[in-house]
Amino acid sequence: MNAPWAQSSLGAAEENSGLHVIDVHKGYGQTAVLKGITLHVPHNAFHLLLGPSGSGKTTLLRIIAGFTPADSGRVTLAGRDITAMLPERRNIGVVFQNYALFPHMSVAQNIGFGLRMRGMARAEREQRIRDVLALVRMGGFAQRMPAALSGGQQQRVALARALVIEPELLLLDEPLSALDRKIRQEVREELKRIQAETRVTTVMVTHDQEEALFLADRVLVLEAGVIRQQGAPAEIYQQPADEFVAGFLGPLNVVPAAIERQADGVMLRVGGQHLAPTSALRDAIAAAGLSGPVRLAARPEQLAVTLATAAARPPDALAGRLLGIDFAGAVVIIHVEVEAHRLAILALSPDVIAGGPWEPGRAVWVRIRQGRVLPGGSAG
Amino acid sequence: MSRLRDIDAVSPGMVTVLGLGLALLFLPLLVIIALSFNASPYGTLPFQATLHWYGTLFARSGLLGPTWLSLKLSALVAASAALLGTMGAVWLVRRAGRLGAVLFRGTLLAAITVPWLILGLAMLLVMNAIGLGRSLLSIYLGLLAISLPYVVFIVATRLQAIDPDLEHAARSLGAGALATFALVTAPLILPAILSGTLIAFVMAFNNFLIQYFLAPFGTQTLPLKIYTLIRVGYLPDLNALATLIVATTCLLILLLHRLGLRNAGLPGSTP
Numbered sequence: 001m002n003a004p005w006a007q008s009s010l011g012a013a014e015e016n017s018g019l020h021v022i023d024v025h026k027g028y029g030q031t032a033v034l035k036g037i038t039l040h041v042p043h044n045a046f047h048l049l050l051g052p053s054g055s056g057k058t059t060l061l062r063i064i065a066g067f068t069p070a071d072s073g074r075v076t077l078a079g080r081d082i083t084a085m086l087p088e089r090r091n092i093g094v095v096f097q098n099y100a101l102f103p104h105m106s107v108a109q110n111i112g113f114g115l116r117m118r119g120m121a122r123a124e125r126e127q128r129i130r131d132v133l134a135l136v137r138m139g140g141f142a143q144r145m146p147a148a149l150s151g152g153q154q155q156r157v158a159l160a161r162a163l164v165i166e167p168e169l170l171l172l173d174e175p176l177s178a179l180d181r182k183i184r185q186e187v188r189e190e191l192k193r194i195q196a197e198t199r200v201t202t203v204m205v206t207h208d209q210e211e212a213l214f215l216a217d218r219v220l221v222l223e224a225g226v227i228r229q230q231g232a233p234a235e236i237y238q239q240p241a242d243e244f245v246a247g248f249l250g251p252l253n254v255v256p257a258a259i260e261r262q263a264d265g266v267m268l269r270v271g272g273q274h275l276a277p278t279s280a281l282r283d284a285i286a287a288a289g290l291s292g293p294v295r296l297a298a299r300p301e302q303l304a305v306t307l308a309t310a311a312a313r314p315p316d317a318l319a320g321r322l323l324g325i326d327f328a329g330a331v332v333i334i335h336v337e338v339e340a341h342r343l344a345i346l347a348l349s350p351d352v353i354a355g356g357p358w359e360p361g362r363a364v365w366v367r368i369r370q371g372r373v374l375p376g377g378s379a380g
Numbered sequence: 381m382s383r384l385r386d387i388d389a390v391s392p393g394m395v396t397v398l399g400l401g402l403a404l405l406f407l408p409l410l411v412i413i414a415l416s417f418n419a420s421p422y423g424t425l426p427f428q429a430t431l432h433w434y435g436t437l438f439a440r441s442g443l444l445g446p447t448w449l450s451l452k453l454s455a456l457v458a459a460s461a462a463l464l465g466t467m468g469a470v471w472l473v474r475r476a477g478r479l480g481a482v483l484f485r486g487t488l489l490a491a492i493t494v495p496w497l498i499l500g501l502a503m504l505l506v507m508n509a510i511g512l513g514r515s516l517l518s519i520y521l522g523l524l525a526i527s528l529p530y531v532v533f534i535v536a537t538r539l540q541a542i543d544p545d546l547e548h549a550a551r552s553l554g555a556g557a558l559a560t561f562a563l564v565t566a567p568l569i570l571p572a573i574l575s576g577t578l579i580a581f582v583m584a585f586n587n588f589l590i591q592y593f594l595a596p597f598g599t600q601t602l603p604l605k606i607y608t609l610i611r612v613g614y615l616p617d618l619n620a621l622a623t624l625i626v627a628t629t630c631l632l633i634l635l636l637h638r639l640g641l642r643n644a645g646l647p648g649s650t651p
Contacts, residue, residue, distance in 0.1 A: 100545040114553035
């Protein structure tokens, strides 16, 4: 293991800092929701729990916040064991999916609530409220009521309210999911900036892989109460540990194939077609150490497609048939069929639109530029 | 002309039915109010305006004592129902398990649906058995039992509409359970608590049967007094009292609206 969080050579202070979740189990009735979660979020880091609904990610967040007790396991924060501590004593800021702003209090009163609970004097409270409103760029809104704010503004206030208490840990529960797409991108960038400025240790829960890849230092993929993989966003996107992680982080084409070793190197057979692998794919085959029936997995941007010409099929391309094109602005998704398998291929719009008659039924050549080799199932 | 009408439009038939319904409700009230200002003690015409019966009411009638007793008793019942009912609602919505919630709701529903005649009789038996017998304390407990469910249901309905994450947010910001209730939950459910209290007050004030079964001999609440008077024939000072009660009720509801409690679920308010 070479991941920094796993190194035991660090000092005790480093070991204790940040958030530790140690072998946490949680079930409701007969249903096990969390099956032994262990993770460490170092001081100042921004980690993201990514998983489909029902994966247990929100339950885990609620256990960390202290709203739900764990059945077993421990949670420590900055060296303190907080497993059995009441939520009001944990010093954890929480931002909720539906903002949870107190509707009967103004923006300033909402933000000042945590400071009031800490017995802070009025003058200092007001100064802190001004500062944090400036941080989230909501300067002129102190006297507004939450109902008079847009969703994006409410979310900024909720963030300010959680940050102003200078929490040891910031928890964000799907903070962007209730926002419109355009506002979501704006708030997402704000979130990244604010976390970078405040350097507050942050754990965010989301089911949106785009948010996860954009925001986090490190992504933990949760499924059915188990952490399936954790790593830097690019790492888990490009080298997913298994098909679930790969499929959850983005679209994935999977094609059954066979590896055939020949005198002049490795060949792939897909259905009735032989394919000379690209060098990247050859490396992937070597790394997988497999032979015989396998499955080739490639993301849409790892494939390339050209219109077939009168010439013979190149050895590094598979012959296929164009099914249709989905136009998505800057890019297009090209659907093709190769040996009865449907593939989705990403291309830049100008390359396709100006590039000849891309009509359904046309013969095309598909190249697998990169990809991964997974153990084959029953297919050959 | 097209036979198609705006499906949201109010038809003349609907207006007529509404008018009839309102007339049925309010005409008797208007008659009583009119008679309270009429000089004839037998409700006969011609109408001669007088305030004589109001004078009688305050000077010589025996109505003020029972009225005062009923007001005090109902206020005490309403205040107790508000406190216990709110606690019950919080437990029901936020804490109760599935079985506990079903049992609690069932019990409260029974208190509403079992006829008061049966309930009153059963209460008398129980009060006798536990040694309270017919007493003011018995009336208080009986009226509390029949008005408590209204507070619980009204407050619980409001509480269910409040995002539990508001309470979680308060807790995470450093407020303990009590401070969270006082500063976040209570202000948000206050309209429901007030309208529940008002209904509990009216239920307690009105309920003849429970009071009839449980009142000690010689003690007369207003409903019991009126019942006695009606059997022997009464003077229009009773009409004057009724007019004052209607006027007070109207003022009370007006006041609650002015206090910004338009969303309290009161009659005439928009939810």
